[in-house]
Amino acid sequence: xxxxxxxxxxxxxxxxxxxxxxxxxxxxxxxxxxxxxxxxxxxxxxxxxxxxxxxxxxxxxxxxxxxxxxxxxxxxxxxxxxxxxxxxxxxxxxxxxxxxxxxxxxxxxxxxxxxxxxxxxxxxxxxxxxxxxxxxxxxxxxxxxxxxxxxxxxxxxxxxxxxxxxxxxxxxxxxxxxxxxxxxxxxxxxxxxxxxxxxxxxxxxxxxxxxxxxxxxxxxxxxxxxx
Numbered sequence: 489x490x491x492x493x494x495x496x497x498x499x500x501x502x503x504x505x506x507x508x509x510x511x512x513x514x515x516x517x518x519x520x521x522x523x524x525x526x527x528x529x530x531x532x533x534x535x536x537x538x539x540x541x542x543x544x545x546x547x548x549x550x551x552x553x554x555x556x557x558x559x560x561x562x563x564x565x566x567x568x569x570x571x572x573x574x575x576x577x578x579x580x581x582x583x584x585x586x587x588x589x590x591x592x593x594x595x596x597x598x599x600x601x602x603x604x605x606x607x608x609x610x611x612x613x614x615x616x617x618x619x620x621x622x623x624x625x626x627x628x629x630x631x632x633x634x635x636x637x638x639x640x641x642x643x644x645x646x647x648x649x650x651x652x653x654x655x656x657x658x659x660x661x662x663x664x665x666x667x668x669x670x671x672x673x674x675x676x677x678x679x680x681x682x683x684x685x686x687x688x689x690x691x692x693x694x695x696x697x698x699x700x701x702x703x704x705x706x707x708x709x710x711x712x713x714x715x
Contacts, residue, residue: 518558583612586693629670630682632657637679
């Protein structure tokens with residue numbers, strides 16, 4: 489394929505820059521060799537190299553190895569779900585209820601995902617977040633609580649209406665009879681994350697209604713908190 493540096497309407501510099509970024513986005517997570525980006529964008533080598541050089545300086549493109557490039561992945565949001573205040577609220581919630589609790593941040597990329605930012609056992613002792621990386625919003629109650637408040641098409645409109653009507657989502661837990669409930673942490677009616685409790689009936693922890701009330705109260709506190 490022969491690369492050309494101009495469209496019939498003579499694209500502006502900014503148009504060509506966005507064409508390169510769009511090409512890299514459409515190619516997937518990468519990294520991608522320079523030649524492939526040039527061929528897909530139908531721009532000249534010099535133009536693509538200039539755009540990539542500018543992207544590297546701006547921090548929106550990363551070089552991986554020799555001659556391979558990828559778009560920079562966004563960092564998970566740092567507030568309000570990774571602050572000392574949020575972690576204290578998480579520990580207090582788990583201690584009051586006698587059930588383990590966790591915080592999950594929404595990462596609002598083209599395909600939104602969630603990242604666990606804190607876990608606490610039923611005694612209120614913190615443990616490092618799992619290192620499994622981003623998880624699908626369909627994977628568990630925290631993701632479904634987030635998904636119900638995103639301005640995006642929902643795969644199950646009835647579930648979305650239910651979660652929004654009651655203010656929490658629920659999914660079965662890993663053991664018989666156990667389940668997880670999660671409430672969204674909202675900013676301007678958009679979920680920036682979720683707070684979840686793993687309920688184990690018969691374990692001596694608080695009951696269902698108490699868990700829901702405390703969960704929603706704490707998620708509302710997190711939503712209103714400012715650094």
